Amino acid sequence: xxxxxxxxxxxxxxxxxxxxxxxxxxxxxxxxxxxxxxxxxxxxxxxxxxxxxxxxxxxxxxxxx
Numbered sequence: 001x002x003x004x005x006x007x008x009x010x011x012x013x014x015x016x017x018x019x020x021x022x023x024x025x026x027x028x029x030x031x032x033x034x035x036x037x038x039x040x041x042x043x044x045x046x047x048x049x050x051x052x053x054x055x056x057x058x059x060x061x062x063x064x065x
Contacts, residue, residue, distance in 0.1 A: 002027040019052055021045050 007022040023041055025034045 002029045
């Protein structure tokens, strides 16, 4: 059985925050799964990061002038 584990880490750097996402495939066929799903995984991660950025910026500045 192949297992996929995702991780999310937020690092406070004073006036900014750095988000790091990770995807790890383990078990038989893990390399094949990673290769086959890479484009879709990249799109999902990019979409998730964009949403996180938008939401975070809104929370930091809810009433822009």
